[in-house]
Amino acid sequence: MTIKVLIADDHDAVRFGLSTILGNADGIEVVGEAGDGAAAVRLARAFRPDVTLMDIRMPGVDGITATRELVEEGLSQVIVLTTFDLQEYVEGALRAGAAGFLIKSVPAPRLIEAVKLVAAGEGVLSPQVTRKLINAFAAATPERPPPPPPDGLATLTDREREVFACLGEGLTNAQIGTRLYIGETTVKTHVSRVLAKLGLHSRVQAAILARENGLTAADLREGP
Template structure:
């Protein structure tokens, strides 16, 4: 199955480079381009790409606002790709529901791999971002209250949430829980819906912020 990608960046040279990399990758097709967030939203509504590669700083509607709109409408998975790894951009993108956050310094093979992972329903974070998020969690004075929606999760969904908190991919979750990829995706979707979250990355952050471990997520007998 070919992964269709929309590339949104306000610099034409950057768009050219990204479309060239992705266009030459096996199993990926560049469905369209956009130079700003508003155009990205219109293009996504018309083209329905599997993944939108989204810059943050663009004229008019920025990448974070565009991501929020795209994810809320369920139009596409969003992978944010930016020059800036400022915390406000990272947190803004993840709160908006981005499935991943990478820096433009990423190597071409890693970018291609990230697009394929996001299309498959996995989350992707740049190593620099992951380290900072972990540091922020470790520095927190106390875990946040247990989200109300956790009580509505089934035992299996709680296990999946615990796996998301560990940063496991769909394949790794399936291997650990002895379930198929389609079943993993179904459980992840149900976890997100019950917790009112927009992406698996948000679920992972929630599990970390609340100090949840796999043991905490099991229901009492």
């Protein structure tokens, strides 16, 4: 199955580079390019891409707003493109439902791999970048105490709670399956149910929620 990709960035050179890399990759088709968030939403509604690569800072409608619209309307999975000095924007994008993010200088093989992973329902959780950011803004401070446990937590089964804990560790479906001795197909089913019960749009949001609440595998097995 061909993965349809939409690229949203206000720099022509960046769009060209991304389009060239992905357009030459097996199983991937670039279906559109947008120079701002509003155009990205319009094109996503028209082409229903599997994955959208979304810049954050664009004129008019920014990438965070556009990501939220795409995710809430179920139009596309989103990978945010960013740089190290935009941590506050990354936080907003992940909370908006992005499946993850990449640094714009990402090597071509990693970019292709990330697109395929997200299209398959995984999150792009780079150990070098994403986990640091999750830890940074999930940590409670006097100005921002930890939020109360999510309402849907009580509805999770014991297995779903274990999967939720694994998401909080940033594990892939394969890693979760190994940890819990279950198949990847079963993991995908549990992940979908966890997201639905907790009212979340992405596994990255689930990871943030688990970290914010200080939930561990042991805590979850004990129940709410």
